[in-house]
Structure formats: structure tokens, C-alpha cells
Amino acid sequence: MSDTLVAYFSASGTTERVARRIAEALGADLFEIAPEAPYTSADLNWHDSKSRSSKEMADPASRPALAGTFPDMSGYRRLILGFPIWWGVAPRPVNTFLDSVDWSKTEVVLFATSGSSGIEEAREALSATYPAMKIKAAKLLNAGNPAAWARSL
Numbered sequence: 001m002s003d004t005l006v007a008y009f010s011a012s013g014t015t016e017r018v019a020r021r022i023a024e025a026l027g028a029d030l031f032e033i034a035p036e037a038p039y040t041s042a043d044l045n046w047h048d049s050k051s052r053s054s055k056e057m058a059d060p061a062s063r064p065a066l067a068g069t070f071p072d073m074s075g076y077r078r079l080i081l082g083f084p085i086w087w088g089v090a091p092r093p094v095n096t097f098l099d100s101v102d103w104s105k106t107e108v109v110l111f112a113t114s115g116s117s118g119i120e121e122a123r124e125a126l127s128a129t130y131p132a133m134k135i136k137a138a139k140l141l142n143a144g145n146p147a148a149w150a151r152s153l
Contacts, residue, residue, distance in 0.1 A: 001075055004028035008082035009093050011039050011053075015113045018146045019082045022111070025147030028080065029071070033097045036065040046086075056092040063096040070100050078107045080150065082141075085114035088121040095129065103133035109153055110138040111146070 006028045008019035016032070023030040043052035056062040073079070081098075083090045090112075110126070112119045123138040139149055 002026070002028045003075070003077040004080060005031055005071060005073070005076045005078070006080045006082065007031040007033055007071075007097065009033040009084070009091055009097075010082075011044055011084060011091070015082050015084050018111065018113060018141050019080075021146045022080060022082075022150040025150050026080075029076075031071050032068075033083075033093050034067040035093050036067045053086065053091070057087040057089075059092075062092045063099060064093050066093060066096050070097065073101045073106060076106060078109065078153075079103075080109045080111065080153075082111045082113070083122075085112050085117040085119065085122055085140075088117050089125045090122050098126070098130055098133070103130055106134070108133050108135050110135060111141045111149075112138075113142055114140060115142075 004026055006019050006023040008015050010016035019030065039052065045051040046054060048054060056064060083094045110119065110123055112122060119138045119140045123135060127135055137153060141149065
């Protein structure tokens with residue numbers, strides 16, 4: 001077991017590809033934050049205010065159920081957390097995952113993928129929601145070399 005966990009949520013596979021490259025480069029453990037009910041194309045239609053993702057993102061208290069068992073975080077010194085940017089912030093399944101652990105003893109590094117948004121609003125929102133979480137860095141990784149970025153941490 002590594003002392004670093006790369007946990008990611010990916011709806012389309014983009015964030016997953018980046019997470020896998022980071023985990024491989026660091027020899028880190030990998031965990032997928034997977035919703036209990038996978039998202040369909042209709043669920044992800046952000047143009048439709050009645051789509052599942054639109055409804056979840058309109059409700060800051062929304063915590064979609066996740067599949068599987070969460071990893072025991074007690075052995076990890078660092079969490080590298082990846083997600084796509086939805087409505088400027090992390091998707092609600094990420095909150096479901098983050099709600100499960102006391103983050104005061106774990107260094108957290110964020111990365112995100114996005115077609116148009118930056119990561120700062122997501123970082124600020126996560127810091128406000130989880131004040132005990134120590135976010136060391138945050139980076140938008142749409143291009144470039146995510147493995148080199150991760151090794152520089």
C-alpha cells in the first residue's frame with residue numbers, strides 16, 4: 001500500500017485517464033468515486049434543468065449514493081483528488097466521498113478537467129465546505145503532462 005491515494009470521479013473518462021497517469025507515475029493507489037447509479041447521457045445534459053446532474057448541482061446538500069466500499073484512509077498521508085468541473089465546482093459525488101472521512105490529518109491535492117472553467121472556484125467551495133481539509137495545491141490538467149506535475153508535488 002502506498003501512502004498516497006489518487007481518488008477520482010469521472011463521468012466521461014477524461015478525468016479517469018489523467019488519474020491513472022498520476023497514480024502510475026507516483027506508484028499510488030487508485031480509487032474510483034463511482035455513483036451507485038451510473039450517469040447516462042441524458043443525466044449529464046447540463047442544458048436540461050431537469051437532468052439528474054442539473055438537479056444535483058442546484059442543491060448544495062445533494063449527496064448521490066456511491067457504489068462500492070470507501071478505502072480506509074488511515075494509512076494515507078496524501079489524497080490526490082480529481083474531478084471534472086461542473087457548474088464551476090466539484091460534482092456532488094465528490095462531496096459524498098469527502099463527507100466520509102476526517103480530512104484534518106491528510107494532505108489534499110486537487111486536480112480537475114474542464115472544457116472552460118478554472119479550478120479556483122472549486123477549490124474555494126471545497127475549502128469552505130470542509131474547513132479541516134488541508135488543500136496543498138490545485139491544478140487544472142486539461143493538457144500537458146499530469147505525471148510530471150504529480151511528481152513535482
